Every structure is written in C-alpha cells, then in structure tokens.
Amino acid sequence: xxxxxxxxxxxxxxxxxxxxxxxxxxxxxxxxxxxxxxxxxxxxxxxxxxxxxxxxxxxxxxxxxxxxxxxxxxxxxxxxxxxxxxxxxxxxxxxxxxxxxxxxxxxxxxxxxxxxxxxxxxxxxxxxxxxxxxxxxxxxxxxxxxxxxxxxxxxxxxxxxxxxxxxxxxxxxxxxxxxxxxxxxxxxxxxxxxxxxx
Numbered sequence: 001x002x003x004x005x006x007x008x009x010x011x012x013x014x015x016x017x018x019x020x021x022x023x024x025x026x027x028x029x030x031x032x033x034x035x036x037x038x039x040x041x042x043x044x045x046x047x048x049x050x051x052x053x054x055x056x057x058x059x060x061x062x063x064x065x066x067x068x069x070x071x072x073x074x075x076x077x078x079x080x081x082x083x084x085x086x087x088x089x090x091x092x093x094x095x096x097x098x099x100x101x102x103x104x105x106x107x108x109x110x111x112x113x114x115x116x117x118x119x120x121x122x123x124x125x126x127x128x129x130x131x132x133x134x135x136x137x138x139x140x141x142x143x144x145x146x147x148x149x150x151x152x153x154x155x156x157x158x159x160x161x162x163x164x165x166x167x168x169x170x171x172x173x174x175x176x177x178x179x180x181x182x183x184x185x186x187x188x189x190x191x192x193x194x195x196x197x198x
Contacts, residue, residue: 006179006196007159009097010149011127013107015165016183017091018084018117025083029075031066039065049110051134058112080116087186094126097198104153105130106162108139129153140164141172150176161196163189 014020022040026033039045044061047053053061059073097103105127107114111134117123123130131149138145150157157177164170165183173180181192 005159006101006161006198008102008104008153008155008161009198010104010106010160010162010178011094012162012164012166012169012183013105013109013114013117014084016087016163016189017094017105018086018121020084022083024085025079028079028082029072035065045110046139049108049133050137050139052137055111058110077112077116080112081120084113084117084120086121090186090189091121091126093190093193098126098128101198102128102153102155104128104149104155105132106140106145106149106164107131108133110134140166140169143172143176146172146176146178161198163192 011017022036023033026036039062042061044053044058048058059068059076062068094103103126105123107130109132114132114134129152131145131152133139133145136145136148138148140146149155158179160178162170162173162178162180163183164173164180167182170180170182179196183189183192
C-alpha cells in the first residue's frame, strides 16, 4: 500500500477513539448496569440512533426500565461522557493525521452520547467532518450510509481507509470499495497505520 493512494482516513468513534464502558456511567447514575443494558440493546434504542425517536421519548421509555428521579435527565447529560473514556494516544495521532490527510468520523450513535463526548473532548478540532447516524437516518452497515459519507465529504472509495471495531461494518465498507480494517484494540490501529505507511 503506497501512502499517496490514501487521502482520507475515516474513524469509527466507540472502541476506536474512545473506549466504551457503560458501567462507569450507570455507577455514576446509581442505576443497575444489566437493566440499563437491556434498554441499550432494545429496538427502541436503535430507533433513537437513527433519529426516529426524540430525546424526550427516550427518557419516557427509559423510565419503564429504571424509574427516573427529578434531576436524572440533567444527570444523564452531565455523566454520559463517563461511558466513553478517551484513548489519548489515538487522539493525539488523529490530530497529527489531520495535518497530512483528510480525517473524518463515521459513527452509529445518538444525540445524547455524541453531545456528551463532544462536550468533553471537542471532536470538531480533530475531524474535517462527521457523519453521525442520528442525523443522517442510516446506520452502518447499511449501504446508504457509506454512499452518504462519500457524498458529504466528496471522497473516492479507492483513496479511503476506514477503521472500525465491528466486522459487519468493515464488510460494508469493503463492498463500497473502501480500504477497511478491523480494529480489535488500540495497538492494532497503530499496526494498520504502519501497514498503510501512514
């Protein structure tokens, strides 16, 4: 792989830029972790991640799993970033890459999680653009999500490297003609960048 072939690097968010640990969040909220994860893995939550459900609807549904106290909506927004500890080495690398490549974020996420992370680390300073599923209505690995990324950021598939922690999302990117690599841990990300001479 020649360095000049890759002009765009697209990062997933969870388990790539940040770790994902909802137990830290539920501990801060005083909630049962297993109960919250049943909510998180529900069809309702998937609809929230593609913008079909509002934040107000989410809190109404969440109340069916974990009865909410008066200030819990505010506490949710204040504490959700705890679920996403930053990977400082990767974050520093993204800032360096921005100086030499076009770097983008491509995430299946929802408004509460994204706003919480963004308020904590200011994603805009590192990425030239972001695709978040709750705004665009398509979620990886739907083919429309990859097409939309290409349209939004004016990128060519053969010049694009995508890194993600889910095999189905990698397969979707490969079908779209992108270069794509599965990332199981932070060390693997740096191995991939070396393999691509990035």
